[in-house]
Amino acid sequence: xxxxxxxxxxxxxxxxxxxxxxxxxxxxxxxxxxxxxxxxxxxxxxxxxxxxxxxxxxxxxxxxxxxxxxxxxxxxxxxxxxxxxxxxxxxxxxxxxxxxxxxxxxxxxxxxxxxxxxxxxxxxxxxxxxxxxxxxxxxxxxxxxxxxxxxxxxxxxxxxxxxxxxxxxxxxxxxxxxx
Numbered sequence: 635x636x637x638x639x640x641x642x643x644x645x646x647x648x649x650x651x652x653x654x655x656x657x658x659x660x661x662x663x664x665x666x667x668x669x670x671x672x673x674x675x676x677x678x679x680x681x682x683x684x685x686x687x688x689x690x691x692x693x694x695x696x697x698x699x700x701x702x703x704x705x706x707x708x709x710x711x712x713x714x715x716x717x718x719x720x721x722x723x724x725x726x727x728x729x730x731x732x733x734x735x736x737x738x739x740x741x742x743x744x745x746x747x748x749x750x751x752x753x754x755x756x757x758x759x760x761x762x763x764x765x766x767x768x769x770x771x772x773x774x775x776x777x778x779x780x781x782x783x784x785x786x787x788x789x790x791x792x793x794x795x796x797x798x799x800x801x802x803x804x805x806x807x808x809x810x811x812x813x
Protein backbone atom coordinates (compact mmCIF):
# COMPACT_ATOMS: atom_id res chain seq x y z
CA UNK A 635 0.00 0.00 0.00
CA UNK A 636 2.83 2.39 0.85
CA UNK A 637 4.52 1.55 -2.47
CA UNK A 638 1.34 2.43 -4.37
CA UNK A 639 1.16 5.74 -2.47
CA UNK A 640 4.75 6.69 -3.41
CA UNK A 641 4.22 5.57 -7.01
CA UNK A 642 1.10 7.74 -7.26
CA UNK A 643 2.93 10.64 -5.61
CA UNK A 644 5.84 10.29 -8.06
CA UNK A 645 3.50 10.21 -11.05
CA UNK A 646 1.66 13.31 -9.88
CA UNK A 647 4.95 15.24 -9.53
CA UNK A 648 6.09 14.15 -13.00
CA UNK A 649 2.79 15.45 -14.39
CA UNK A 650 3.66 18.93 -13.10
CA UNK A 651 7.25 18.83 -14.40
CA UNK A 652 7.58 20.79 -17.60
CA UNK A 653 10.02 19.96 -20.38
CA UNK A 654 12.31 22.69 -21.69
CA UNK A 655 10.40 22.66 -24.97
CA UNK A 656 7.10 23.25 -23.16
CA UNK A 657 8.73 25.84 -20.88
CA UNK A 658 10.15 27.91 -23.74
CA UNK A 659 6.83 27.84 -25.58
CA UNK A 660 4.93 28.73 -22.39
CA UNK A 661 7.19 31.76 -21.84
CA UNK A 662 6.71 32.95 -25.43
CA UNK A 663 2.95 32.34 -25.23
CA UNK A 664 2.77 34.37 -22.00
CA UNK A 665 4.38 37.23 -23.93
CA UNK A 666 2.19 36.86 -27.03
CA UNK A 667 -1.08 36.42 -25.14
CA UNK A 668 -0.14 39.22 -22.73
CA UNK A 669 0.45 41.63 -25.61
CA UNK A 670 -2.61 40.46 -27.52
CA UNK A 671 -5.03 40.79 -24.60
CA UNK A 672 -3.29 43.47 -22.52
CA UNK A 673 -2.76 40.96 -19.72
CA UNK A 674 0.00 42.51 -17.60
CA UNK A 675 0.10 39.50 -15.23
CA UNK A 676 1.08 37.25 -18.17
CA UNK A 677 3.64 39.79 -19.37
CA UNK A 678 5.16 39.86 -15.88
CA UNK A 679 5.39 36.04 -15.96
CA UNK A 680 7.11 36.18 -19.37
CA UNK A 681 9.80 38.78 -18.55
CA UNK A 682 12.60 38.77 -16.03
CA UNK A 683 12.22 41.91 -13.87
CA UNK A 684 15.49 43.38 -15.20
CA UNK A 685 14.79 42.67 -18.89
CA UNK A 686 15.53 45.39 -21.44
CA UNK A 687 13.80 46.13 -24.72
CA UNK A 688 16.04 47.53 -27.43
CA UNK A 689 15.69 48.99 -30.89
CA UNK A 690 17.14 51.76 -33.04
CA UNK A 691 15.33 55.09 -32.81
CA UNK A 692 14.22 55.88 -36.37
CA UNK A 693 14.66 59.64 -35.86
CA UNK A 694 18.09 59.74 -34.20
CA UNK A 695 19.59 56.45 -35.39
CA UNK A 696 20.66 55.80 -31.79
CA UNK A 697 20.02 52.66 -29.75
CA UNK A 698 16.91 53.08 -27.62
CA UNK A 699 16.44 51.13 -24.38
CA UNK A 700 13.12 50.64 -22.66
CA UNK A 701 12.94 48.98 -19.23
CA UNK A 702 10.45 46.13 -19.09
CA UNK A 703 8.43 47.75 -16.29
CA UNK A 704 7.75 50.81 -18.47
CA UNK A 705 6.86 48.59 -21.43
CA UNK A 706 4.38 46.56 -19.40
CA UNK A 707 2.87 49.69 -17.84
CA UNK A 708 2.31 51.16 -21.33
CA UNK A 709 0.53 48.04 -22.67
CA UNK A 710 -2.86 49.20 -23.96
CA UNK A 711 -5.93 48.08 -22.03
CA UNK A 712 -7.46 45.21 -23.95
CA UNK A 713 -4.15 44.62 -25.76
CA UNK A 714 -3.27 44.99 -29.40
CA UNK A 715 -6.34 42.98 -30.42
CA UNK A 716 -8.34 46.17 -29.81
CA UNK A 717 -6.25 47.82 -32.56
CA UNK A 718 -6.72 44.95 -35.00
CA UNK A 719 -3.43 43.38 -33.98
CA UNK A 720 -2.43 39.73 -33.98
CA UNK A 721 0.56 37.74 -32.78
CA UNK A 722 2.40 34.60 -33.83
CA UNK A 723 5.54 32.69 -33.03
CA UNK A 724 7.75 32.31 -36.09
CA UNK A 725 10.50 30.14 -34.60
CA UNK A 726 12.26 29.18 -31.40
CA UNK A 727 15.36 27.27 -30.36
CA UNK A 728 17.10 26.46 -27.10
CA UNK A 729 20.04 24.64 -25.57
CA UNK A 730 21.11 24.41 -21.97
CA UNK A 731 19.88 27.50 -20.15
CA UNK A 732 19.46 29.82 -23.14
CA UNK A 733 16.73 30.18 -25.74
CA UNK A 734 15.80 32.46 -28.62
CA UNK A 735 12.39 33.03 -30.19
CA UNK A 736 11.34 35.10 -33.18
CA UNK A 737 7.80 36.43 -33.02
CA UNK A 738 5.61 38.78 -35.04
CA UNK A 739 3.19 41.40 -33.75
CA UNK A 740 1.05 42.44 -36.73
CA UNK A 741 -1.11 45.53 -36.99
CA UNK A 742 -3.29 46.84 -39.85
CA UNK A 743 -0.48 48.59 -41.74
CA UNK A 744 2.83 47.42 -40.18
CA UNK A 745 4.33 44.76 -37.95
CA UNK A 746 7.02 44.32 -35.35
CA UNK A 747 9.47 41.45 -35.50
CA UNK A 748 10.81 40.63 -32.05
CA UNK A 749 13.86 38.58 -31.17
CA UNK A 750 13.31 37.33 -27.63
CA UNK A 751 16.35 36.11 -25.68
CA UNK A 752 15.45 33.87 -22.76
CA UNK A 753 17.30 32.31 -19.85
CA UNK A 754 16.20 29.47 -17.60
CA UNK A 755 16.00 30.39 -13.91
CA UNK A 756 15.59 27.15 -11.97
CA UNK A 757 12.77 25.48 -13.91
CA UNK A 758 11.30 28.68 -15.35
CA UNK A 759 12.12 30.39 -18.66
CA UNK A 760 12.07 34.20 -18.71
CA UNK A 761 12.69 36.78 -21.43
CA UNK A 762 15.78 38.82 -20.57
CA UNK A 763 15.96 40.87 -23.76
CA UNK A 764 13.59 41.92 -26.53
CA UNK A 765 15.28 43.32 -29.63
CA UNK A 766 12.69 44.52 -32.10
CA UNK A 767 12.26 46.16 -35.46
CA UNK A 768 9.29 47.76 -37.16
CA UNK A 769 8.69 46.35 -40.64
CA UNK A 770 6.27 46.83 -43.51
CA UNK A 771 3.67 44.11 -43.97
CA UNK A 772 5.23 42.82 -47.21
CA UNK A 773 8.70 42.47 -45.67
CA UNK A 774 9.84 39.02 -44.61
CA UNK A 775 12.67 37.77 -42.46
CA UNK A 776 16.04 37.47 -44.11
CA UNK A 777 18.76 34.92 -43.43
CA UNK A 778 18.69 31.27 -42.76
CA UNK A 779 18.46 29.05 -39.70
CA UNK A 780 21.35 26.85 -38.79
CA UNK A 781 21.04 23.11 -38.45
CA UNK A 782 23.05 20.96 -36.09
CA UNK A 783 26.52 20.30 -37.39
CA UNK A 784 26.64 23.58 -39.30
CA UNK A 785 29.46 25.81 -38.17
CA UNK A 786 29.25 28.76 -40.53
CA UNK A 787 26.35 31.12 -41.21
CA UNK A 788 27.69 31.71 -44.70
CA UNK A 789 27.44 29.27 -47.56
CA UNK A 790 30.20 31.13 -49.40
CA UNK A 791 33.58 29.45 -49.43
CA UNK A 792 35.90 30.57 -46.67
CA UNK A 793 39.51 31.53 -47.08
CA UNK A 794 41.98 28.87 -46.10
CA UNK A 795 43.98 29.66 -43.01
CA UNK A 796 47.74 29.84 -43.58
CA UNK A 797 49.56 26.67 -42.64
CA UNK A 798 51.25 26.76 -39.24
CA UNK A 799 54.98 26.33 -39.18
CA UNK A 800 56.12 23.37 -37.19
CA UNK A 801 58.33 24.12 -34.25
CA UNK A 802 60.96 21.99 -32.68
CA UNK A 803 60.24 23.64 -29.35
CA UNK A 804 58.37 21.58 -26.83
CA UNK A 805 54.89 23.18 -26.86
CA UNK A 806 53.23 23.60 -23.48
CA UNK A 807 49.59 22.62 -23.26
CA UNK A 808 47.24 25.58 -23.01
CA UNK A 809 44.66 25.83 -20.27
CA UNK A 810 41.08 25.40 -21.42
CA UNK A 811 39.65 28.93 -21.31
CA UNK A 812 36.16 27.88 -22.43
CA UNK A 813 36.58 29.08 -25.99
